[in-house]
Amino acid sequence: MEFGTYETLLVEQRGSALLVSINQPKSMNALAAAVVEDLHALTEVLSRIGVDAHWPVRGVIITGVGEKSFVAGANIVEMNDMDPAAALAYGKRMHSVTLALEALPIPVIAAVNGFALGGGCELALACDFIYASASASFGQPEVNLGLVPGFGGSVRLQQRVGISMARELIFTGRRIKSAEALRIGLVNRVLEDNAALLAAAEETINEIASKAPTAVANVKDALNEIAGLNVVDGLEAEARSFVKAFETQDSVIGRAAFVAKSVPDFPGN
Template identity: 85%
Template sequence: MDFGTYQTLLVEQRDEALLVTINQPASMNALAAAVVEDLHALTGVLADLGTDANWPVRGIIITGAGEKAFVAGANIVEMNTMDPAAALAYGRRMHDVTLRLEALPVPVIAAVNGFALGGGCELAMACDFLYASANASFGQPEVNLGLVPGFGGSVRLQQRVGIGMARELIYTGRRIKSAEALRIGLVNRVLEDNAALLDAALATIAEIASKAPTAVANVKHAINEIAGLNVVDGLEAEARSFMKAFTTEDSVVGRAAFVAKSAPEFPGR
């Protein structure tokens, strides 16, 4: 499938995975307006594929070009000329990108290969999970510029690490290395180098690709819905998700294969 051509992104299908590389290494892949527009266009193409399981890929990996940065942050030079209305539009454009990533029916992995600061950390947190190289670093340093997170950091950081740790990181603007990010639950895995990082992300997509596509799409939606709910409402959302699974052919095939002690061949319906 043709996912489009972009000025600032490299988009390549690798077996079951779609590899998206932010390709602006001279600026450490900062989220300039052109990058944001390309991400918005690509996520629009992906959103148009729908939210069911009938997809040309089984997962997406987002990474940055070069050896230094995933995304070093927003483009401060451009932001320096923004008035409040322009800043609001800029932030909301990235909100669209992150919400689209969360709504996709396939997992999205952030392969963080260096700096993931400010907007870079926020983009990574919109992915289902984060893998990081040993030299990666994370932070929300907006307070150093008299600013605050604008691409979702105030929301998603506390969901991942808890409100107390999120407050400390955001109030101080402190930068943490990948080992500390792993300890506090911001990242799932730390890999030795960029090659191992990409291999691990591809291997995880391949592993997920062997599972029922409808089940993965269903449970991703449920987990995102439940994240903002109390226990009672969360259990009700889970019950709806559980019931929906029983309407799929994948569930019929999977249960029958288990009983027959055979390997399931999921139709993705």
Template identity: 85%
Template sequence: MDFGTYKTLLVEKRGNALLVTINQPESLNALAAAVVEDLHALTGVLGGIGRDAQWPVRGVIITGAGEKSFVAGANILEMNSMDSAAAAAYGRRMHEVTLRLEALPVPVIAAVNGFALGGGCELAMACDFLYASANASFGQPEVNLGLVPGFGGSVRLQQRVGIGMARELIFTGRRIKSAEALRIGLVNQVFEDVESLLAGAKNTIEEIAAKAPTAVSNAKDAINEIAGLNVADGLEAEVRSFMKAFETADSVEGRAAFVAKRAPEFPGR
């Protein structure tokens, strides 16, 4: 599978993981329009994984270049020349990126080193889960500019940490370190440095790669659908997901292998 080449992104296959690095360290990897367009193009390509029963990668890791920043936020210099209509189009384009990340058939891990502020925090929260280095920091500081979150922070932050904590972080514009982000449930794991951070993310992708690819994809779809439902509707959605998974060749192989007491060889369909 050709993942494409991009002006602002580095894309590198590492085992079963695809490492995507936002490569704009001179701007602390801010989400300039060019970065957003590259992310939009890449997520379009990645949406095709598994459609032909081919799984060239089993997970995606998103990180930022340099020692200081994952993504420092939106590009304020660009935003300063926008009117409200242009700002809305900018936000909607990034919404398309984040929705595509959530819909990818493989898990996505945000590997956060340094700043993940504003749009950077919002990009990270669109990933399935977040890993962070000890020097990472998170926040939605838009109120300091007279703004509000525009790339999904108002929605996803309360899903991650609860509405009360989301209100506190958004209203104050407060920046928190990785240890506090771990405590409130925004981050899954904290690693000592960027090397161990990336290694930890890759190890998790390799662990997932041993599972049935269609099962992981179906589980991701089900969790995303159920997130906004009440218990009864959520259980119905889970039944539909279970039936869909049960009919896959991966499920047939997985159950047969269990009965035969052998390792499964999942066909990926």
């Protein structure tokens, strides 16, 4: 599959994983309007990915080029010239990117290799989970500029770490290192350096690629829905997901392979 070429992104298929690197190291990979537009264009391409055996890509890894920054945040120089209407359009465009990442039927891992501040932290939060290098740092520092999170941080940070911790981080604008991010549940794993970070992300994508693709897509969709529900409504959503799984060939093949003590060959339908 062709994923296109982009002015601000490097896109490379590595086995089952698609590695997307934000390539603006001179600006610490800040989310300038051009970067947001490239991310939007890429997510439109990715939205056509299916889960059957025809599609070799089974997961996406998002990282930043260079040793210092994943994404340092929004582009404040550009924002300085925005009026409220332009700021709203900028934020809404990034919302469409993050929602598209959440809607993909394949997992998305943020491989945070340095600063993930403001919009960078919000981009990472839109991924299914986050791996970080030992030197990475996270924060929502918008209050330092008289601003508030505009790319989803107010919503997703409290879902990830709880409302009180999210409030503390957003109210103070405090920056935390990867070890603290791991402790509070913002990060899944901390790796020694950038090479180990990408290797771990690729290994996880490869592991997920061996599972039933329809099941991964189904449960990702269900988890996204359940995140905003109470227990009763969440159980109803889970029941719908469970029934949907039983209607797939992947489920038929997977159950039969378990009984036969063989390795299933999932068709992805």
